[in-house]
Amino acid sequence: MKASAGFSFQPPRHRFNPAAADIYLMRGVLFDAEYVDETREMRLWLKSGERVFSAVEGSFIPRFFVEGEDPEKLARVVEKIEIRENGRIIRPVSVRTVEMKRLGNTVKVLEVVPEQPKDIQTLRRFIREMPGVRQIYNYDIPVSKHYLISCGLTPMDGAEVEGEMRGSEVILSAPPKPVRLAVPKLSMISFDIEVYNPAGSPRHEKDPIMMIGLAGDDGFRRVLTWRRFPTKLDFVEVLESEKKMIERFVEIVRERDPDILLGYNTDFFDFPYLRERARILKVKLALGRDGSEIVARRRKFATATRVRGRIHIDVFAMVDFLATIGSIRLVHYTLENVYKYLLGKDKPDFEFTKFVEAWEKGGEAWERLLVYNLSDAVAALELGHELLSLFLELSKIIGQVPFDVVRMTPGQMVEWLLIAEGFRRDELIPARPVAETYEERLEETYTGAYVMEPVRGLHENIVVFDFRSLYPSIIVTHNIDPSTINCSCCAGTGERVPDLPYHTCRRRRGFLPEVVEKILKARFDVKKRMKDLDRGSHEYKQLNAKQWALKIIANSFYGMLGYPKARWYCKECAESVTSFGRHYIKWTIRMAEEAGFRVVYSDTDSLHCLLNGKSRNEALK
DNA sequence: AACTGGCGGGG
DNA sequence: GTGTACGCCAGTT
Ligand SMILES: [Mg+2]
Numbered sequence: 001m002k003a004s005a006g007f008s009f010q011p012p013r014h015r016f017n018p019a020a021a022d023i024y025l026m027r028g029v030l031f032d033a034e035y036v037d038e039t040r041e042m043r044l045w046l047k048s049g050e051r052v053f054s055a056v057e058g059s060f061i062p063r064f065f066v067e068g069e070d071p072e073k074l075a076r077v078v079e080k081i082e083i084r085e086n087g088r089i090i091r092p093v094s095v096r097t098v099e100m101k102r103l104g105n106t107v108k109v110l111e112v113v114p115e116q117p118k119d120i121q122t123l124r125r126f127i128r129e130m131p132g133v134r135q136i137y138n139y140d141i142p143v144s145k146h147y148l149i150s151c152g153l154t155p156m157d158g159a160e161v162e163g164e165m166r167g168s169e170v171i172l173s174a175p176p177k178p179v180r181l182a183v184p185k186l187s188m189i190s191f192d193i194e195v196y197n198p199a200g201s202p203r204h205e206k207d208p209i210m211m212i213g214l215a216g217d218d219g220f221r222r223v224l225t226w227r228r229f230p231t232k233l234d235f236v237e238v239l240e241s242e243k244k245m246i247e248r249f250v251e252i253v254r255e256r257d258p259d260i261l262l263g264y265n266t267d268f269f270d271f272p273y274l275r276e277r278a279r280i281l282k283v284k285l286a287l288g289r290d291g292s293e294i295v296a297r298r299r300k301f302a303t304a305t306r307v308r309g310r311i312h313i314d315v316f317a318m319v320d321f322l323a324t325i326g327s328i329r330l331v332h333y334t335l336e337n338v339y340k341y342l343l344g345k346d347k348p349d350f351e352f353t354k355f356v357e358a359w360e361k362g363g364e365a366w367e368r369l370l371v372y373n374l375s376d377a378v379a380a381l382e383l384g385h386e387l388l389s390l391f392l393e394l395s396k397i398i399g400q401v402p403f404d405v406v407r408m409t410p411g412q413m414v415e416w417l418l419i420a421e422g423f424r425r426d427e428l429i430p431a432r433p434v435a436e437t438y439e440e441r442l443e444e445t446y447t448g449a450y451v452m453e454p455v456r457g458l459h460e461n462i463v464v465f466d467f468r469s470l471y472p473s474i475i476v477t478h479n480i481d482p483s484t485i486n487c488s489c490c491a492g493t494g495e496r497v498p499d500l501p502y503h504t505c506r507r508r509r510g511f512l513p514e515v516v517e518k519i520l521k522a523r524f525d526v527k528k529r530m531k532d533l534d535r536g537s538h539e540y541k542q543l544n545a546k547q548w549a550l551k552i553i554a555n556s557f558y559g560m561l562g563y564p565k566a567r568w569y570c571k572e573c574a575e576s577v578t579s580f581g582r583h584y585i586k587w588t589i590r591m592a593e594e595a596g597f598r599v600v601y602s603d604t605d606s607l608h609c610l611l612n613g614k615s616r617n618e619a620l621k
Numbered sequence: 622a623a624c625t626g627g628c629g630g631g632g
Numbered sequence: 633g634t635g636t637a638c639g640c641c642a643g644t645t
Binding site: 197 | 629
């Protein structure tokens with residue numbers, strides 16, 4: 001089947017039974033996926049041209065694996081498990097022995113299929129205590145992520161769905177299939193609230209929301225408020241009360257129906273506050289595409305708000321990510337600072353201590369507050385627009401939905417990529433470490449990072465070499481992987497790691513080096529394609545976002561290896577990477593000094609050297 | 622001066 | 633996945 005432009009809508013195809021409902025075959029770009037616990041339904045959100053539709057699957061059951069001393073014997077015991085819990089008997093639906101891989105080695109394990117996704121934890125806790133059980137795998141992968149990975153679906157790429165139509169949703173009659181499809185334009189609306197704050201910090205139980213600013217990527221501009229001071233500003237819409245204002249906000253979002261809803265710090269402030277006010281005022285925050293209310297999801301320190309059928313992006317989360325990887329360096333990541341830094345533009349500011357006066361007295365300050373509120377919504381929109389392509393590319397590379405990707409750390413991104421790549425190779429997915437393992441890993445000491453005693457004084461004309469960029473290729477070239485480090489097959493014959501009693505395998509290629517190489521190759525190809533393109537073209541910018549995303553992912557493998565909560569944590573691997581890095585640095589220092597440069601400082605991953613009147617290009621040689 | 626602990630972003 | 637990191641500042645000793 002060929003994808004048509006716009007909505008790829010196929011004529012009904014009758015099955016053998018003419019009485020059966022019409023079966024539709026549709027294609028769209030997958031932009032969100034969610035599992036709903038209560039209904040046990042998996043829902044995919046897709047867009048094709050202008051049309052948005054969803055696909056529902058009610059029968060997906062993730063499976064997990066058990067490694068034991070005697071798989072056949074273990075299987076006979078596990079299939080008889082019956083656990084009574086809340087008046088229900090929990091038992092595996094199917095237990096069989098299968099061949100899987102653990103870091104490239106074939107292992108015979110049990111595949112256990114539960115009756116319901118939530119039974120996994122009960123069964124796993126029971127099986128863990130059984131004699132002869134060594135490891136359990138694939139049990140801690142959230143259902144919606146498990147579903148996408150098992151189906152091989154990639155967000156921000158196409159999916160072909162087949163099933164009966166019910167309104168604008170497809171009831172899946174077969175597993176969705178991945179297809180290649182270009183991302184259609186995603187519409188965006190940004191919003192920002194300003195809150196009455198006589199006590200300094202707003203208290204949600206008594207301090208009302210004064211106004212809600214909205215900005216759409218179609219040029220839509222609006223400020224909703226419920227204070228009737230005279231103003232000539234044409235974007236202002238005055239409502240009767242705070243309650244009416246929130247209801248109007250919901251109405252506008254539903255009417256304009258954006259694919260992406262965004263703001264600055266909305267996870268931490270705007271949505272939680274809006275939610276509390278809506279609860280007190282008895283307004284349903286039914287912002288979902290299916291009319292559903294927003295859902296606050298607890299995660300790390302804030303809550304992430306899910307809006308069904310739309311991608312809620314907190315631009316601050318994107319900015320925070322860029323700060324952690326060192327792409328942005330600011331002291332304070334305020335909207336104003338970030339806007340100035342990334343887009344080079346100033347925006348109006350308003351002292352939050354002056355909000356109360358403006359709200360009570362009106363006049364010039366009131367109008368400035370309205371303008372300020374809109375400018376916040378516009379700034380978040382522009383920033384979101386600027387950063388979107390990077391995060392959509394990251395989403396496509398690692399195979400997780402944009403909603404999650406914009407809130408992930410670099411280490412998490414690498415891990416999801418490895419999980420997806422692991423599935424493709426029938427690799428068993430190690431569980432996230434339990435608290436005890438984590439503590440142990442924290443205790444482990446690392447061989448000291450290299451720091452050269454700096455040459456004191458104020459140096460000018462310095463050139464800095466950053467060796468972190470070498471880490472991905474070090475992993476590939478020296479085959480650094482949890483399965484290849486100090487392998488028993490190459491004891492004495494493997495590749496020696498400089499200054500450490502470690503070696504890497506020469507006989508088998510590691511899982512990580514394979515994945516890193518794939519990423520590096522993809523980036524190389526993208527950069528090659530970019531050479532023939534006009535720098536101002538849309539395609540160039542798209543490819544640039546892709547190569548940047550690939551670079552971020554490649555550079556994050558090393559960090560993941562040393563992160564004690566990582567599934568593929570490997571202290572020896574991380575040490576080996578930096579050791580090879582240091583080896584190259586020392587070699588470079590020697591070369592630099594022989595060429596007449598003076599090295600003034602060097603640490604684990606950088607080299608600072610004086611130009612001594614030579615040019616930058618000479619230094620690069 | 623050297624330390625510890627908490628915070629950031631929003632209003 | 634109540635899964636980050638790390639520089640800065642205020643408040644100690
Ligand atoms: Mg604001």
